[in-house]
Amino acid sequence: MELTKEQIQKIDLFLEGIGIEYIDIRFEMVDHIATEIENNIEDTNAFFEGKGFQVPFIKYMLSRKKALKNRYKKQTKKLHWHYTKAILKDILKKAIHPKSLLVILFFSFICFFFGPKYVKETSVFIFSSLMLNLAYTSYVSYKFTKKHKLLKIVKTYSFVSSLFVITALNFPNFLDVFYNGNYQESAIYIHLLAFVFNYLLTQSFLEKRDFIEKKYQYLIQ
Incomplete structure:
Protein backbone atom coordinates (compact mmCIF):
# COMPACT_ATOMS: atom_id res chain seq x y z
CA MET A 1 0.00 0.00 0.00
CA ARG A 64 17.42 0.60 12.68
CA LYS A 65 18.66 3.85 14.20
CA LYS A 66 22.34 2.86 14.34
CA ALA A 67 22.30 1.47 10.81
CA LEU A 68 20.57 4.59 9.48
CA LYS A 69 23.10 6.92 11.12
CA ASN A 70 26.01 4.86 9.78
CA ARG A 71 24.49 4.94 6.33
CA TYR A 72 24.11 8.70 6.59
CA LYS A 73 27.76 9.16 7.56
CA LYS A 74 28.94 7.00 4.66
CA GLN A 75 26.65 8.80 2.22
CA THR A 76 27.77 12.21 3.47
CA LYS A 77 31.44 11.31 3.03
CA LYS A 78 30.78 9.76 -0.37
CA LEU A 79 28.88 12.81 -1.62
CA HIS A 80 31.48 15.18 -0.18
CA TRP A 81 34.22 13.71 -2.37
CA HIS A 82 31.86 13.22 -5.31
CA TYR A 83 30.85 16.88 -5.27
CA THR A 84 34.43 18.04 -4.64
CA LYS A 85 35.66 16.17 -7.73
CA ALA A 86 32.73 17.48 -9.77
CA ILE A 87 33.43 21.07 -8.68
CA LEU A 88 37.15 20.81 -9.49
CA LYS A 89 36.36 19.34 -12.92
CA ASP A 90 33.92 22.17 -13.58
CA ILE A 91 36.58 24.71 -12.56
CA LEU A 92 38.99 23.23 -15.12
CA LYS A 93 36.30 23.52 -17.80
CA LYS A 94 35.65 27.14 -16.83
CA ALA A 95 39.39 27.89 -17.11
CA ILE A 96 39.40 27.36 -20.89
CA HIS A 97 36.24 29.38 -21.50
CA PRO A 98 37.19 32.48 -23.59
CA LYS A 99 35.88 34.97 -21.00
CA SER A 100 37.66 33.27 -18.12
CA LEU A 101 40.82 32.81 -20.17
CA LEU A 102 40.99 36.56 -20.87
CA VAL A 103 40.65 37.37 -17.16
CA ILE A 104 43.34 34.84 -16.22
CA LEU A 105 45.74 36.06 -18.91
CA PHE A 106 45.22 39.70 -17.93
CA PHE A 107 46.00 39.18 -14.24
CA SER A 108 48.81 36.74 -15.00
CA PHE A 109 50.46 39.23 -17.36
CA ILE A 110 50.39 41.97 -14.70
CA CYS A 111 51.81 39.69 -12.02
CA PHE A 112 54.56 38.08 -14.11
CA PHE A 113 55.54 41.25 -16.01
CA PHE A 114 55.38 43.84 -13.23
CA GLY A 115 55.74 41.58 -10.18
CA PRO A 116 59.54 41.18 -10.19
CA LYS A 117 60.11 44.95 -10.68
CA TYR A 118 57.29 46.38 -8.56
CA VAL A 119 56.76 43.87 -5.79
CA LYS A 120 54.83 46.14 -3.42
CA GLU A 121 52.54 47.68 -6.03
CA THR A 122 51.77 44.36 -7.69
CA SER A 123 51.19 42.71 -4.31
CA VAL A 124 48.67 45.37 -3.34
CA PHE A 125 46.95 45.11 -6.73
CA ILE A 126 46.52 41.34 -6.75
CA PHE A 127 45.61 41.13 -3.07
CA SER A 128 43.00 43.88 -3.51
CA SER A 129 41.61 42.03 -6.52
CA LEU A 130 41.37 38.86 -4.46
CA MET A 131 39.58 40.64 -1.61
CA LEU A 132 37.14 42.34 -3.98
CA ASN A 133 36.42 39.02 -5.66
CA LEU A 134 35.81 37.37 -2.29
CA ALA A 135 33.52 40.24 -1.26
CA TYR A 136 31.56 39.91 -4.50
CA THR A 137 31.27 36.15 -4.06
CA SER A 138 29.99 36.61 -0.51
CA TYR A 139 27.48 39.23 -1.64
CA VAL A 140 25.96 37.18 -4.49
CA SER A 141 25.91 33.90 -2.57
CA TYR A 142 25.01 34.91 1.02
CA LYS A 143 21.19 34.63 0.82
CA PHE A 144 21.30 31.52 -1.35
CA THR A 145 23.87 29.76 0.86
CA LYS A 146 21.95 30.64 4.02
CA LYS A 147 18.69 29.31 2.56
CA HIS A 148 20.24 26.13 1.13
CA LYS A 149 22.89 25.44 3.77
CA LEU A 150 21.42 21.99 4.46
CA LEU A 151 22.09 20.81 0.91
CA LYS A 152 25.33 18.84 0.74
CA ILE A 153 26.40 20.27 -2.61
CA VAL A 154 26.11 23.84 -1.29
CA LYS A 155 28.12 22.89 1.81
CA THR A 156 30.82 21.40 -0.41
CA TYR A 157 31.10 24.60 -2.46
CA SER A 158 31.63 26.53 0.80
CA PHE A 159 34.19 24.00 2.02
CA VAL A 160 36.25 24.07 -1.19
CA SER A 161 36.24 27.87 -1.29
CA SER A 162 37.17 28.32 2.37
CA LEU A 163 39.91 25.68 2.37
CA PHE A 164 41.75 27.04 -0.64
CA VAL A 165 41.47 30.74 0.21
CA ILE A 166 42.42 30.28 3.88
CA THR A 167 45.49 28.31 2.77
CA ALA A 168 46.45 31.00 0.26
CA LEU A 169 46.12 33.79 2.85
CA ASN A 170 48.34 32.03 5.36
CA PHE A 171 51.23 30.77 3.22
CA PRO A 172 52.75 33.32 3.45
CA ASN A 173 50.66 35.01 6.09
CA PHE A 174 48.92 38.00 4.53
CA LEU A 175 49.19 39.97 7.81
CA ASP A 176 52.96 39.76 7.64
CA VAL A 177 52.98 40.81 3.99
CA PHE A 178 50.50 43.68 4.04
CA TYR A 179 50.47 44.92 7.64
CA ASN A 180 54.15 44.49 8.43
CA GLY A 181 55.30 45.46 4.95
CA ASN A 182 57.25 42.27 4.28
CA TYR A 183 56.34 42.19 0.60
CA GLN A 184 57.40 39.00 -1.13
CA GLU A 185 57.39 38.16 -4.81
CA SER A 186 56.26 34.61 -4.01
CA ALA A 187 53.15 35.99 -2.29
CA ILE A 188 52.11 37.64 -5.57
CA TYR A 189 51.83 34.30 -7.34
CA ILE A 190 50.15 32.59 -4.41
CA HIS A 191 47.48 35.30 -4.27
CA LEU A 192 47.20 35.20 -8.07
CA LEU A 193 46.47 31.47 -7.85
CA ALA A 194 43.90 32.12 -5.10
CA PHE A 195 42.26 34.86 -7.18
CA VAL A 196 42.03 32.67 -10.30
CA PHE A 197 40.70 29.72 -8.29
CA ASN A 198 38.07 31.80 -6.51
CA TYR A 199 37.06 33.54 -9.73
CA LEU A 200 36.51 30.20 -11.49
CA LEU A 201 34.77 28.75 -8.44
CA THR A 202 32.40 31.73 -8.37
CA GLN A 203 31.59 31.24 -12.06
CA SER A 204 30.89 27.56 -11.40
CA PHE A 205 28.70 28.32 -8.39
CA LEU A 206 26.68 31.01 -10.16
CA GLU A 207 26.02 28.64 -13.06
CA LYS A 208 24.92 25.83 -10.74
CA ARG A 209 22.87 28.06 -8.43
CA ASP A 210 19.70 28.13 -10.54
CA PHE A 211 20.00 24.40 -11.27
CA ILE A 212 20.31 23.59 -7.56
CA GLU A 213 17.37 25.82 -6.64
CA LYS A 214 15.10 24.23 -9.27
CA LYS A 215 16.17 20.68 -8.44
CA TYR A 216 15.67 20.98 -4.68
CA GLN A 217 12.98 23.67 -4.40
CA TYR A 218 10.43 21.11 -3.16
CA LEU A 219 12.74 20.24 -0.26
CA ILE A 220 13.34 23.82 0.87
CA GLN A 221 10.58 25.38 2.94
Whole structure:
Protein backbone atom coordinates (compact mmCIF):
# COMPACT_ATOMS: atom_id res chain seq x y z
CA MET A 1 0.00 0.00 0.00
CA GLU A 2 1.35 3.43 -0.96
CA LEU A 3 2.16 5.68 1.98
CA THR A 4 0.33 8.95 2.56
CA LYS A 5 2.07 12.33 2.72
CA GLU A 6 1.57 12.37 6.50
CA GLN A 7 3.24 8.97 6.86
CA ILE A 8 6.16 10.00 4.68
CA GLN A 9 6.49 13.16 6.77
CA LYS A 10 6.74 11.00 9.90
CA ILE A 11 9.69 9.17 8.37
CA ASP A 12 11.34 12.48 7.51
CA LEU A 13 10.79 13.89 11.00
CA PHE A 14 12.23 10.77 12.61
CA LEU A 15 15.37 10.95 10.47
CA GLU A 16 15.78 14.65 11.19
CA GLY A 17 15.36 13.88 14.90
CA ILE A 18 18.26 11.41 14.95
CA GLY A 19 20.62 13.85 13.22
CA ILE A 20 20.15 13.23 9.49
CA GLU A 21 20.90 16.87 8.71
CA TYR A 22 21.41 17.26 4.96
CA ILE A 23 17.97 17.29 3.40
CA ASP A 24 19.05 16.01 -0.03
CA ILE A 25 20.53 12.88 1.59
CA ARG A 26 17.56 12.62 3.97
CA PHE A 27 15.13 12.76 1.05
CA GLU A 28 16.82 9.76 -0.58
CA MET A 29 16.73 7.87 2.71
CA VAL A 30 13.05 8.70 3.22
CA ASP A 31 12.28 7.40 -0.26
CA HIS A 32 14.22 4.19 0.40
CA ILE A 33 12.53 3.55 3.78
CA ALA A 34 9.07 4.34 2.37
CA THR A 35 9.61 1.80 -0.42
CA GLU A 36 10.70 -0.83 2.11
CA ILE A 37 7.58 -0.27 4.23
CA GLU A 38 5.28 -0.33 1.20
CA ASN A 39 6.81 -3.62 0.02
CA ASN A 40 6.87 -5.40 3.38
CA ILE A 41 3.94 -4.07 5.42
CA GLU A 42 0.40 -5.06 4.41
CA ASP A 43 -1.54 -2.71 6.68
CA THR A 44 0.49 0.50 6.61
CA ASN A 45 -2.21 2.46 8.45
CA ALA A 46 -1.96 0.15 11.47
CA PHE A 47 1.84 0.29 11.18
CA PHE A 48 1.79 4.05 11.80
CA GLU A 49 -0.96 4.04 14.45
CA GLY A 50 -0.57 3.91 18.23
CA LYS A 51 0.73 6.04 21.05
CA GLY A 52 4.23 6.85 22.22
CA PHE A 53 6.76 4.07 21.70
CA GLN A 54 4.03 1.49 21.10
CA VAL A 55 3.73 2.55 17.48
CA PRO A 56 5.12 -0.25 15.25
CA PHE A 57 6.71 2.38 13.02
CA ILE A 58 8.64 3.90 15.96
CA LYS A 59 9.84 0.47 17.10
CA TYR A 60 10.89 -0.35 13.54
CA MET A 61 12.83 2.91 13.12
CA LEU A 62 14.49 2.71 16.55
CA SER A 63 15.69 -0.81 15.77
CA ARG A 64 17.42 0.60 12.68
CA LYS A 65 18.66 3.85 14.20
CA LYS A 66 22.34 2.86 14.34
CA ALA A 67 22.30 1.47 10.81
CA LEU A 68 20.57 4.59 9.48
CA LYS A 69 23.10 6.92 11.12
CA ASN A 70 26.01 4.86 9.78
CA ARG A 71 24.49 4.94 6.33
CA TYR A 72 24.11 8.70 6.59
CA LYS A 73 27.76 9.16 7.56
CA LYS A 74 28.94 7.00 4.66
CA GLN A 75 26.65 8.80 2.22
CA THR A 76 27.77 12.21 3.47
CA LYS A 77 31.44 11.31 3.03
CA LYS A 78 30.78 9.76 -0.37
CA LEU A 79 28.88 12.81 -1.62
CA HIS A 80 31.48 15.18 -0.18
CA TRP A 81 34.22 13.71 -2.37
CA HIS A 82 31.86 13.22 -5.31
CA TYR A 83 30.85 16.88 -5.27
CA THR A 84 34.43 18.04 -4.64
CA LYS A 85 35.66 16.17 -7.73
CA ALA A 86 32.73 17.48 -9.77
CA ILE A 87 33.43 21.07 -8.68
CA LEU A 88 37.15 20.81 -9.49
CA LYS A 89 36.36 19.34 -12.92
CA ASP A 90 33.92 22.17 -13.58
CA ILE A 91 36.58 24.71 -12.56
CA LEU A 92 38.99 23.23 -15.12
CA LYS A 93 36.30 23.52 -17.80
CA LYS A 94 35.65 27.14 -16.83
CA ALA A 95 39.39 27.89 -17.11
CA ILE A 96 39.40 27.36 -20.89
CA HIS A 97 36.24 29.38 -21.50
CA PRO A 98 37.19 32.48 -23.59
CA LYS A 99 35.88 34.97 -21.00
CA SER A 100 37.66 33.27 -18.12
CA LEU A 101 40.82 32.81 -20.17
CA LEU A 102 40.99 36.56 -20.87
CA VAL A 103 40.65 37.37 -17.16
CA ILE A 104 43.34 34.84 -16.22
CA LEU A 105 45.74 36.06 -18.91
CA PHE A 106 45.22 39.70 -17.93
CA PHE A 107 46.00 39.18 -14.24
CA SER A 108 48.81 36.74 -15.00
CA PHE A 109 50.46 39.23 -17.36
CA ILE A 110 50.39 41.97 -14.70
CA CYS A 111 51.81 39.69 -12.02
CA PHE A 112 54.56 38.08 -14.11
CA PHE A 113 55.54 41.25 -16.01
CA PHE A 114 55.38 43.84 -13.23
CA GLY A 115 55.74 41.58 -10.18
CA PRO A 116 59.54 41.18 -10.19
CA LYS A 117 60.11 44.95 -10.68
CA TYR A 118 57.29 46.38 -8.56
CA VAL A 119 56.76 43.87 -5.79
CA LYS A 120 54.83 46.14 -3.42
CA GLU A 121 52.54 47.68 -6.03
CA THR A 122 51.77 44.36 -7.69
CA SER A 123 51.19 42.71 -4.31
CA VAL A 124 48.67 45.37 -3.34
CA PHE A 125 46.95 45.11 -6.73
CA ILE A 126 46.52 41.34 -6.75
CA PHE A 127 45.61 41.13 -3.07
CA SER A 128 43.00 43.88 -3.51
CA SER A 129 41.61 42.03 -6.52
CA LEU A 130 41.37 38.86 -4.46
CA MET A 131 39.58 40.64 -1.61
CA LEU A 132 37.14 42.34 -3.98
CA ASN A 133 36.42 39.02 -5.66
CA LEU A 134 35.81 37.37 -2.29
CA ALA A 135 33.52 40.24 -1.26
CA TYR A 136 31.56 39.91 -4.50
CA THR A 137 31.27 36.15 -4.06
CA SER A 138 29.99 36.61 -0.51
CA TYR A 139 27.48 39.23 -1.64
CA VAL A 140 25.96 37.18 -4.49
CA SER A 141 25.91 33.90 -2.57
CA TYR A 142 25.01 34.91 1.02
CA LYS A 143 21.19 34.63 0.82
CA PHE A 144 21.30 31.52 -1.35
CA THR A 145 23.87 29.76 0.86
CA LYS A 146 21.95 30.64 4.02
CA LYS A 147 18.69 29.31 2.56
CA HIS A 148 20.24 26.13 1.13
CA LYS A 149 22.89 25.44 3.77
CA LEU A 150 21.42 21.99 4.46
CA LEU A 151 22.09 20.81 0.91
CA LYS A 152 25.33 18.84 0.74
CA ILE A 153 26.40 20.27 -2.61
CA VAL A 154 26.11 23.84 -1.29
CA LYS A 155 28.12 22.89 1.81
CA THR A 156 30.82 21.40 -0.41
CA TYR A 157 31.10 24.60 -2.46
CA SER A 158 31.63 26.53 0.80
CA PHE A 159 34.19 24.00 2.02
CA VAL A 160 36.25 24.07 -1.19
CA SER A 161 36.24 27.87 -1.29
CA SER A 162 37.17 28.32 2.37
CA LEU A 163 39.91 25.68 2.37
CA PHE A 164 41.75 27.04 -0.64
CA VAL A 165 41.47 30.74 0.21
CA ILE A 166 42.42 30.28 3.88
CA THR A 167 45.49 28.31 2.77
CA ALA A 168 46.45 31.00 0.26
CA LEU A 169 46.12 33.79 2.85
CA ASN A 170 48.34 32.03 5.36
CA PHE A 171 51.23 30.77 3.22
CA PRO A 172 52.75 33.32 3.45
CA ASN A 173 50.66 35.01 6.09
CA PHE A 174 48.92 38.00 4.53
CA LEU A 175 49.19 39.97 7.81
CA ASP A 176 52.96 39.76 7.64
CA VAL A 177 52.98 40.81 3.99
CA PHE A 178 50.50 43.68 4.04
CA TYR A 179 50.47 44.92 7.64
CA ASN A 180 54.15 44.49 8.43
CA GLY A 181 55.30 45.46 4.95
CA ASN A 182 57.25 42.27 4.28
CA TYR A 183 56.34 42.19 0.60
CA GLN A 184 57.40 39.00 -1.13
CA GLU A 185 57.39 38.16 -4.81
CA SER A 186 56.26 34.61 -4.01
CA ALA A 187 53.15 35.99 -2.29
CA ILE A 188 52.11 37.64 -5.57
CA TYR A 189 51.83 34.30 -7.34
CA ILE A 190 50.15 32.59 -4.41
CA HIS A 191 47.48 35.30 -4.27
CA LEU A 192 47.20 35.20 -8.07
CA LEU A 193 46.47 31.47 -7.85
CA ALA A 194 43.90 32.12 -5.10
CA PHE A 195 42.26 34.86 -7.18
CA VAL A 196 42.03 32.67 -10.30
CA PHE A 197 40.70 29.72 -8.29
CA ASN A 198 38.07 31.80 -6.51
CA TYR A 199 37.06 33.54 -9.73
CA LEU A 200 36.51 30.20 -11.49
CA LEU A 201 34.77 28.75 -8.44
CA THR A 202 32.40 31.73 -8.37
CA GLN A 203 31.59 31.24 -12.06
CA SER A 204 30.89 27.56 -11.40
CA PHE A 205 28.70 28.32 -8.39
CA LEU A 206 26.68 31.01 -10.16
CA GLU A 207 26.02 28.64 -13.06
CA LYS A 208 24.92 25.83 -10.74
CA ARG A 209 22.87 28.06 -8.43
CA ASP A 210 19.70 28.13 -10.54
CA PHE A 211 20.00 24.40 -11.27
CA ILE A 212 20.31 23.59 -7.56
CA GLU A 213 17.37 25.82 -6.64
CA LYS A 214 15.10 24.23 -9.27
CA LYS A 215 16.17 20.68 -8.44
CA TYR A 216 15.67 20.98 -4.68
CA GLN A 217 12.98 23.67 -4.40
CA TYR A 218 10.43 21.11 -3.16
CA LEU A 219 12.74 20.24 -0.26
CA ILE A 220 13.34 23.82 0.87
CA GLN A 221 10.58 25.38 2.94
